[in-house]
Amino acid sequence: MAGELLSVRDLRVELASRNGTVHPVEGVSFDLDPGQTLGIVGESGCGKSMTLRAILGLLPRGGAITGGQVVFRGQDLLTLGRGQLRDVRGRSIGIIFQEPMSSLNPVMTVGDQIAEGPVAHLGLPRSAARERAVDLMRQVGIPDPGRRYRSYPHELSGGMRQRVMIAIALSCEPQLILCDEPTTALDVTIQDQILKLLLQLQESTGIGLILVTHDLAVVAQVCQQVAVMYAAQLVETGPVASVFAEPCHPYTLGLLRAVPDFDKVKAVLESIPGIPPSLIAPPDGCRFRQRCSFAEQDCAAGAFPLLPLAPDRASACVHWQSCRDAVRADPVIGQAS
Ligand SMILES: Nc1ncnc2c1ncn2[C@@H]1O[C@H](COP(=O)(O)OP(=O)(O)OP(=O)(O)O)[C@@H](O)[C@H]1O
Numbered sequence: 178m179a180g181e182l183l184s185v186r187d188l189r190v191e192l193a194s195r196n197g198t199v200h201p202v203e204g205v206s207f208d209l210d211p212g213q214t215l216g217i218v219g220e221s222g223c224g225k226s227m228t229l230r231a232i233l234g235l236l237p238r239g240g241a242i243t244g245g246q247v248v249f250r251g252q253d254l255l256t257l258g259r260g261q262l263r264d265v266r267g268r269s270i271g272i273i274f275q276e277p278m279s280s281l282n283p284v285m286t287v288g289d290q291i292a293e294g295p296v297a298h299l300g301l302p303r304s305a306a307r308e309r310a311v312d313l314m315r316q317v318g319i320p321d322p323g324r325r326y327r328s329y330p331h332e333l334s335g336g337m338r339q340r341v342m343i344a345i346a347l348s349c350e351p352q353l354i355l356c357d358e359p360t361t362a363l364d365v366t367i368q369d370q371i372l373k374l375l376l377q378l379q380e381s382t383g384i385g386l387i388l389v390t391h392d393l394a395v396v397a398q399v400c401q402q403v404a405v406m407y408a409a410q411l412v413e414t415g416p417v418a419s420v421f422a423e424p425c426h427p428y429t430l431g432l433l434r435a436v437p438d439f440d441k442v443k444a445v446l447e448s449i450p451g452i453p454p455s456l457i458a459p460p461d462g463c464r465f466r467q468r469c470s471f472a473e474q475d476c477a478a479g480a481f482p483l484l485p486l487a488p489d490r491a492s493a494c495v496h497w498q499s500c501r502d503a504v505r506a507d508p509v510i511g512q513a514s
């Protein structure tokens with residue numbers, strides 16, 4: 178069944194800001210099965226991080242979930258109390274953020290930080306948790322883990338710190354790991370190593386993975402499924418190979434055309450002319466229409482939810498066929514396969 182591990186339904190988030198109420202997530206729905214990797218892509222500010230944060234109840238101050246469901250292994254996380262949610266977060270769902278330095282405790286050894294979860298959530302005695310931490314450090318490729326156990330975060334390189342974050346995320350054998358731009362702060366070769374590591378771990382442990390990124394090449398490399406987000410809404414979902422070969426939303430097409438060669442050029446998402454609409458007072462109709470070369474009059478009013486095109490594909494574009502026909506006439510260069 179689709180969404181056996183995680184099923185997000187019509188998720189809505191509001192954030193109070195000085196200029197008014199921001200709506201960074203509006204009606205987002207997606208499913209994830211065990212062992213699957215889903216990439217969430219979209220321009221800066223479209224709501225990717227808020228979606229991940231909402232799943233775990235980690236919204237910033239002034240943020241609130243105003244609707245929807247986040248069903249994780251049959252249980253709606255939005256109905257849980259703080260304590261229960263903290264337990265799910267520590268134990269069943271790991272999270273990896275972009276900048277490990279801000280998530281690690283600067284005055285605690287990295288080994289103890291990895292051992293903390295197993296003590297708190299799995300009830301392991303200290304000594305066993307320590308052994309487990311050393312094992313995890315080895316598993317994520319930290320050399321000389323016995324010695325590194327006693328290092329403080331500032332004594333490690335960015336790549337090693339991110340490996341520590343991954344070890345922490347894995348420490349209680351979660352079923353799901355959420356990664357928010359886990360490699361953006363790292364240089365390219367380290368990025369590649371970390372992605373390979375995540376992929377390897379995912380293959381060996383069968384955990385589900387959600388990877389938020391700006392980088393379509395990363396999605397092509399790591400993910401089976403992709404969800405394209407634009408101005409707080411999902412506009413296209415489906416298997417990566419199929420969506421990248423034949424996008425059925427003009428925004429996805431725009432993103433792909435901005436990356437002429439996946440192997441050589443990193444995604445420059447901002448190269449689509451125009452800017453996304455305000456998330457405080459978004460316009461009626463399709464939110465991409467002002468930047469869209471396929472837009473027609475019927476795009477100006479109404480709601481544009483994701484609609485199924487095939488059993489495993491969905492698009493929010495009512496003119497998706499025109500988009501697909503344009504792709505067929507002029508295929509996107511540098512396909513995902
Ligand atoms: N603490 C906050 N208070 C008010 N608005 C916020 C806050 N944090 C983010 N926002 C707004 O919410 C929207 C979504 O932000 P979010 O961080 O989810 O974007 P994103 O897709 O992760 O972007 P990026 O790719 O830059 O990380 C943005 O328009 C942003 O301006």
Ligand SMILES: [Mg+2]
Pocket residue numbers: 225226227357
């Ligand atoms: Mg973000």
